[in-house]
Every structure is written in structure tokens, then in C-alpha cells.
Amino acid sequence: MLNYLLRRLGQSAVTVLLVTLIIFVIIRLIGDPTHLMLPPEATEADRQLLRVQMGLDRPIVVQYGMYLLDLLRADLGVSYRFSRAALGVVIEALGPTLILTTSALLLAVVIGIPLGVLSAVRRDGPVDQFAKIFAVMGQAAPPFLFSLLYIKLFSIHLGWFPTGGYGRVSNLILPMLALGWYSAAGIMRLTRSSMIEVLDSEYIKLARIKGVPQRAIVYRHALRNALLPVITFTALQFGILMGGAVSVEFVFAWPGVGRLMLDSISNLDYTVVQAAVTIGALLFTTINLIVDVIYAMIDPRIRYA
Amino acid sequence: MPDVIHDEAPLVVTRRPAEPRLPTATGAGRGRRLMLAQLWVASFIAILLVAVSLLPQVFAPYDPAEISLSDTLQPPSAAHLLGTDQLGRDVLSRVIHGTRISLFVAFCAVLLAGVGGGLFGIAAGYLGGVVDSVVMRLADIQLALPAVILAMILVGAIGFSIFNLIVVLSLANWARFARVTRSEALTLRQRDFVLLARLAGASRLRIMLRHIVPNVINTFIVLATLDVGIIIILEATLSFLGLGVQPPTPSWGSLIADGRGYLETAWWICAFPGLVLMVAVLSANLLGDALRDRLSPTLPRAW
Numbered sequence: 001m002l003n004y005l006l007r008r009l010g011q012s013a014v015t016v017l018l019v020t021l022i023i024f025v026i027i028r029l030i031g032d033p034t035h036l037m038l039p040p041e042a043t044e045a046d047r048q049l050l051r052v053q054m055g056l057d058r059p060i061v062v063q064y065g066m067y068l069l070d071l072l073r074a075d076l077g078v079s080y081r082f083s084r085a086a087l088g089v090v091i092e093a094l095g096p097t098l099i100l101t102t103s104a105l106l107l108a109v110v111i112g113i114p115l116g117v118l119s120a121v122r123r124d125g126p127v128d129q130f131a132k133i134f135a136v137m138g139q140a141a142p143p144f145l146f147s148l149l150y151i152k153l154f155s156i157h158l159g160w161f162p163t164g165g166y167g168r169v170s171n172l173i174l175p176m177l178a179l180g181w182y183s184a185a186g187i188m189r190l191t192r193s194s195m196i197e198v199l200d201s202e203y204i205k206l207a208r209i210k211g212v213p214q215r216a217i218v219y220r221h222a223l224r225n226a227l228l229p230v231i232t233f234t235a236l237q238f239g240i241l242m243g244g245a246v247s248v249e250f251v252f253a254w255p256g257v258g259r260l261m262l263d264s265i266s267n268l269d270y271t272v273v274q275a276a277v278t279i280g281a282l283l284f285t286t287i288n289l290i291v292d293v294i295y296a297m298i299d300p301r302i303r304y305a
Numbered sequence: 306m307p308d309v310i311h312d313e314a315p316l317v318v319t320r321r322p323a324e325p326r327l328p329t330a331t332g333a334g335r336g337r338r339l340m341l342a343q344l345w346v347a348s349f350i351a352i353l354l355v356a357v358s359l360l361p362q363v364f365a366p367y368d369p370a371e372i373s374l375s376d377t378l379q380p381p382s383a384a385h386l387l388g389t390d391q392l393g394r395d396v397l398s399r400v401i402h403g404t405r406i407s408l409f410v411a412f413c414a415v416l417l418a419g420v421g422g423g424l425f426g427i428a429a430g431y432l433g434g435v436v437d438s439v440v441m442r443l444a445d446i447q448l449a450l451p452a453v454i455l456a457m458i459l460v461g462a463i464g465f466s467i468f469n470l471i472v473v474l475s476l477a478n479w480a481r482f483a484r485v486t487r488s489e490a491l492t493l494r495q496r497d498f499v500l501l502a503r504l505a506g507a508s509r510l511r512i513m514l515r516h517i518v519p520n521v522i523n524t525f526i527v528l529a530t531l532d533v534g535i536i537i538i539l540e541a542t543l544s545f546l547g548l549g550v551q552p553p554t555p556s557w558g559s560l561i562a563d564g565r566g567y568l569e570t571a572w573w574i575c576a577f578p579g580l581v582l583m584v585a586v587l588s589a590n591l592l593g594d595a596l597r598d599r600l601s602p603t604l605p606r607a608w
Contacts, residue, residue, distance in 0.1 A: 015445040022446060029462040140587040142538040144545050145561065145579045152568050243451030247542050251565075261454065262546060265461040273458065281449045288449075 004296055012289045019281040020071070024064050027270040032056075035268075037080050067274075076278065077271035081264070086275040090257065094279065096166055097256035100248070101241040103176045108183035109234060113227075115184075116191025120199065120226075121218055131188055138185030144247035146178040151251070164253035175252045179244050183237040190233050194226040228298065235291040239284050340595060347591035354585055358405035365398035369555055378571045388573040390563060400578050403555035408585070410471055410550070411536045418475035418536075419529045422482030427517050429483065430490025432509065440487070444480035452477040452535075453542055460548045470549055474536055482528055489521050523600040531593035534586040541582055557582040 034047040034056070051057045055066060070076065076087040119128035154174060155163040165171045198204060199222050207217050246258030253259075257276050264272040357364050366386070373393035381388045387396040429440035447455065456477040463469050493499060493516070502512050537557075543549030544558025552559055557578045564574025 011442075011445070014442060015449050018442060018446050019449050023458065026458055026462040136587060136590065139534070139590055141579070141583045142542050142545075144542060145582065148561070148565060148568060148575055148579070152572060156569050239448075239451045243453035246453050246457070247546060250546060258454075261457065265457060265548075273461075277450065277454065277458065280451075280454065284451075285449050 001296070005293060008289055008292055012285045016278075016281055016285050019285075020068070020278055021064065023274055023277045023281075024067060025060070027274050028060060028063075032268075071278070076275035079264075079269055079272045081267050081269040081272070086271040087279075089272055090260065090275045090279055093255060093257045093260040093276075096254055097242070097245055097249070097258065099172065100175055100179065100254060100256060101238065101245055103172060104180035104241055104245075105183060105234070105237060107176055107180035108187050108237065111180075112184040112187030113191050113230065116188040116230075117195055117218070117223060117226075119188075120192045120195030123196070128192075131192065135185040135189050138181040142247065143178045143182060143244040144251055146181060147175065147248050147251040150174045150178055164251070166253070166255050171252075171254075175248045175254055178251075179241055179248050182244065183234075183241060186237065187230060187234055191226065191230050194229050195222060198222045198226045228295070232291055232295060235287055238287055242280065242284070340598070343591050344595040347588040347595070350584060350588040351592060354404060354408060354581075354588075357401055358408045361398075361401050361405050365395075365401040367395035367398040369394060369398040369402040370553055371395070378567065380571070381573055387577045388571065390571070390574045391567060396560075396573055396577055399555045399560055400557075400581055403557050403560050403578055404581060404585075406467070406550055406554060406556045407537060407540060407544075407558070407582075410467060410474070410540050410556070411533055413471045414474035414478070414536050414540070415529050415532050417471060418479040419482050419525060419532065421475065422479030423486045423521065423525055425479070426483035426486030427490045427513055427521065430487035431494055431513050431517055437487075440483060444483050447477065447480040452539055456539060456543055457546070457548055460543065465548075465551050467550065467554075470540070470543070474539055474543075477539065478532065478536060481532070482525070485524060485528060486521050489524060490517050493517050493520055527593060527597045527601045530589060530596055534589040534593070537582065537586050537589065557585075 032047075032051075034050045034054075038046055038050060048057070055063060058066075067077075074087065076085070076090075078084065079086045079089050082089055115127070115131045115134065119125070119131040122128060150161075151163050151174065154160045161170050161174050199218075204217060204222055207221055212221070242258075245254075245256060246262065248254065249256040249258040250262060257280070261273055261276050264270070264276070371394060373389070375393065376385070376389050377391055377393040379385055379389040379393075385395050385397065387400065389395055390399070425440045425443075429437040456473050459473040459476060460469065463473070490513075499512060499516055502516055507515070540549055540556070541558035541561070544556045545562045546558075547562065550556035550559050552563070560578035561575045561582075564571065564576075564578075567574050
């Protein structure tokens with residue numbers, strides 16, 4: 001187990017390091033921030049002075065080394081747009097994004113797992129038919145399209161929820177619904193197929209022959225085993241939700257990381273983009289690592305693969 | 306339940322008892338018919354969309370760029386079946402031309418990501434060693450960031466153009482292909498026919514191309530079909546955010562973005578491109594599911 005843990009830990013560290021390197025290179029390709037920071041009437045000499053001050057004149061390898069050293073001290077540079085620490089700007093935006101994605105994920109789990117179990121237990125029944133349509137619809141449209149549909153329906157026509165903004169529960173409902181459906185569909189489908197597979201297995205048949213009541217078979221024996229792949233899948237949904245959150249935040253004027261990145265890319269505020277991606281990759285890789293480790297603890301076959 | 310395809314005579318008697326599943330016997334028949342109907346409808350829609358996007362001038366009643374300031378924001382009518390937008394352009398014509406662009410980008414991106422990722426995966430699985438480590442670390446990088454965010458940054462770096470967009474979409478989406486083909490290649494490597502080919506003196510490149518690739522093709526087709534829906538959504542998201550297809554060129558995402566400000570008064574500007582987008586993704590997903598059940602039943606569902 002310790003071997004496995006160390007190997008995965010090493011892999012994750014390498015991944016994050018490589019992500020920072022690639023992002024660093026990409027960001028340098030985006031453009032020269034001195035054009036943005038200085039007024040248009042500034043001379044080339046002024047720009048050069050600023051580049052020297054910011055260290056932008058040094059070789060890119062040196063810049064990357066300095067960036068890594070700063071990273072170790074949790075210093076991710078200063079935002080050109082806000083004139084304060086990029087890390088602070090990102091962390092401020094991280095809160096709203098986490099609220100949005102976590103509540104969407106929670107919604108997806110609360111709807112997806114029971115619906116998947118019910119439709120697996122009563123295959124081809126009315127619940128199963130409904131669940132199928134639910135899943136097919138949820139996976140057919142990007143979250144931003146649902147966002148616009150909900151705004152049209154629930155904000156403009158019915159006036160139940162605001163069209164955007166942040167701070168109250170009523171602000172959260174529509175973005176959460178728009179973001180959660182896609183993941184709920186995936187979780188439901190995987191729960192269903194995983195449950196069906198387990199319910200057809202030999203040990204469930206044995207339990208049936210022994211006369212174990214249906215309820216206990218479904219919830220005590222089948223569900224536990226069927227949920228294993230669902231757990232991994234659900235954790236991976238977190239990244240998908242982070243991606244989907246960009247357009248949802250954009251539509252609902254939600255002050256999260258997605259919107260921050262969008263603004264920062266168009267304003268060439270590359271320390272903020274870099275900080276956001278670094279934090280995101282760190283967060284995401286850590287989640288994957290934790291899921292893999294939990295999985296390996298539950299299922300010994302993984303450790304020795 | 307789909308028929309199990311036996312590609313070779315079983316050498317060992319299977320342990321699974323041949324019990325007839327009486328209660329579901331009729332239900333399975335109905336489910337099968339339903340699935341076939343789904344497959345037909347999905348293929349029909351897919352063919353229709355491709356036909357329309359190949360011949361836009363036949364189907365589009367107007368020039369999609371033709372501005373007419375005297376009929377802006379007209380609701381659907383006989384003259385403009387899907388209404389007009391804020392510049393008086395015909396929404397139907399713009400949706401048809403947008404479908405052309407979006408489908409073209411999606412097909413190219415899936416092909417590029419699929420062939421590239423697939424070949425990388427086969428090389429990683431069959432050759433192992435350093436190649437395997439390098440390819441899998443690269444895949445980890447792609448998977449360490451959500452596709453939308455990775456694509457956003459890449460587009461920002463290399464700039465807007467249709468060609469760049471295709472490259473970016475494939476860079477943000479190749480790892481899935483690599484992972485699946487790698488694990489298939491790992492299993493195939495152990496098979497007797499590969500061993501025989503090696504004994505016969507076939508080169509590693511020849512074994513990969515002539516013996517591994519044909520055996521991975523079914524899985525590849527399924528993955529690629531399912532990927533079309535994912536890529537369409539990704540492209541639409543980028544274009545909606547203003548980072549994909551640039552106006553005035555229409556695409557599903559940019560058309561929806563155009564209508565975003567007119568949700569209250571002119572819903573048709575967003576609604577129709579949105580509807581076509583949904584129908585397209587739906588048919589790609591249904592096709593992919595049906596193909597998976599036929600060609601590659603072991604591939605996990607729910608993707």
C-alpha cells in the first residue's frame with residue numbers, strides 16, 4: 001500500500017509540475033503585458049524599463065525557475081489589473097466557484113444515484129423510462145444553453161429567480177440546476193449499469209437463493225459494490241463541473257474563477273491566469289489522488305496492478 | 306440485452322447456466338425494437354444535418370451575412386421561417402451556415418484527436434517503457450485541467466482561426482483515446498497472433514499497424530462517435546464565450562451568444578441554434594450508445 005501511495009504521489013507531483021511548465025510557456029505566448037500596463041503614448045524605452053523591472057527580459061528558463069521558487073513560497077506574482085497578489089485574487093474567486101460546483105455536484109449525486117438504483121431495480125419500468133429521457137436530455141446540451149433557457153423561463157416569464165448576481169440562495173438555484181443536470185445524467189447512467197451488472201452476478205443469485213429479502217439484497221449487497229465505480233466517476237465530475245462553471249458563471253455574472261479567468265485572458269493579466277490554473281491543477285490532481293488512494297484501500301486488486 | 310458476439314469457437318464450456326429469463330423475454334424484445342428505432346432516428350438526423358451542412362446554398366433561403374436594417378428582430382414568419390436577428394439577418398440561413406461550421410470543426414477535431422490519441426495510445430501500450438511513460442504523463446497533463454479551461458488558455462495563446470480552433474479542441478481532448486487504446490494494446494500484445502507475427506519476423510511498426518490497429522478500430526469508432534457530442538459542446542462553449550469561431554462567421558455557439566441579449570424580446574435568435582445543437586448532440590450520443598452496445602460492449606457506459 002505504501003509503495004502504491006508513494007508511486008501515485010510522485011506521479012501527481014510530476015503532473016502538477018509539468019502543468020505549471022506548460023501553462024508558463026503558453027502564457028508567455030499570449031502577449032506582452034507591458035502594452036496593457038502602460039498608456040499608449042509610452043515609448044519603447046519605457047516598456048523596456050518595465051520589462052526589466054518585471055524580469056520579463058531574462059531567458060524563459062530563468063523566468064520559469066524564478067516562478068517555481070516563488071511558487072514554493074506561495075508567491076504567485078502580482079496581478080497587473082488589480083495591483084495586488086494574484087493568489088489573493090484567485091482565492092477570493094475560488095469561494096463562489098466552490099459553492100457553485102459543490103452544490104451542483106451534491107444535486108447530481110442526490111438525484112443521480114437514487115434514480116440509477118430505482119431504474120436498475122425496475123428495468124424498463126416507468127421510472128427507468130423517465131430516467132433514460134432525463135439522462136439523454138441532460139447530456140445533450142451545454143450548461144450555458146440550460147442557463148439561458150432557465151433565465152427565459154424562471155426569471156423573465158415567471159419571475160421566481162434573479163437573472164444573475166451573487167450572495168443569496170435565490171442567486172444559486174438556477175446556476176446550480178444548469179450545471180448539475182449534465183453530471184446527474186452521467187452519475188445516473190453509471191449507477192444504473194453498475195447496479196444491473198452487480199444484480200446479475202453470482203453472489204446476488206446466491207443471496208436470492210438463500211432467501212435474503214429484496215430490500216437487503218439491493219441496499220446491503222448490491223449497492224455497496226455497485227457504488228465503487230460511481231465514486232470515482234463522481235470525483236472526476238468535479239473537474240467537468242469546474243469547466244462547465246466557466247460559461248455558467250459568465251451567463252449569471254457569478255464572481256467565480258471561471259469568469260475571472262475569462263476576464264484575465266482578455267486583459268492579458270497573465271499572473272492571474274497562471275495562478276488560477278496552478279491552483280486548479282493542484283486541486284484537481286489532489287482530488288484524483290485521494291480518489292485513487294481510497295479506491296486502492298477498498299479494492300486491493302488496484303494496488304498490485 | 307445485446308447478443309454476445311462470439312468471434313471464435315469457445316474452447317471451454319462457459320460456466321454460466323443457460324437459464325431462460327422468462328419475465329424479461331418480451332420486455333427485451335420491446336427494448337431491442339426501441340433501440341433499433343432510436344438508431345434509425347439518430348442516423349436519419351445525423352444524415353440530414355450533414356446533408357444540410359454540405360449544401361447550405363440549397364437549403365438556406367438568404368445570404369447569412371445579408372444585413373437588412375428595415376426588418377430587424379422579426380419573429381418567425383413566412384418570409385423568415387425562424388425570424389431575423391438584431392441586424393435583420395435571416396436566422397434560418399445563419400443556423401444552416403452555423404451548422405456547417407460547427408459540424409466541420411467538430412469532425413476535424415474528433416478525427417485529429419482520435420487518430421493522434423489513438424496512435425499514441427497504441428504505441429504506449431505496445432512499446433511500453435519510456436514511450437509509455439512519456440505518453441501517459443502527457444495525457445495526465447491534459448486530464449489535470451478541465452477541457453474548457455485548457456482550450457481557453459490555448460486559444461488565447463495561439464489566436465483565433467478555424468484551424469487553430471480545431472487544433473486546440475483536439476489538444477484538449479486526445480487523452481481519452483490514448484488511455485483506452487493503450488489498455489487495449491496492452492491486452493492485445495499478449496495474444497497469440499501478435500506472438501506469431503513477431504516470430505515471423507514482423508517489425509514492431511508493422512505489428513502495430515497491421516495487427517493492433519484493426520483490433521482497436523471498433524472501440525475507436527465507438528469512442529469517436531461519443532466524442533462528437535462532447536466536442537460539439539466544447540466548441541459551442543468556446544464560441545459562446547467569444548473564444549471560438551469569431552463573428553460574423555456563424556456557429557452554433559456564436560449564434561446563441563448573439564441572441565443572449567435579446568432573450569426577453571427575441572427568443573428565436575438563441576432558441577433555434579440551441580435546438581439544432583441539442584438535436585445534433587443527442588443524435589451523436591444515441592448513435593454512440595447503439596454502436597457501443599454492438600461493437601464494444603465492455604467499454605464503460607455513462608461517458
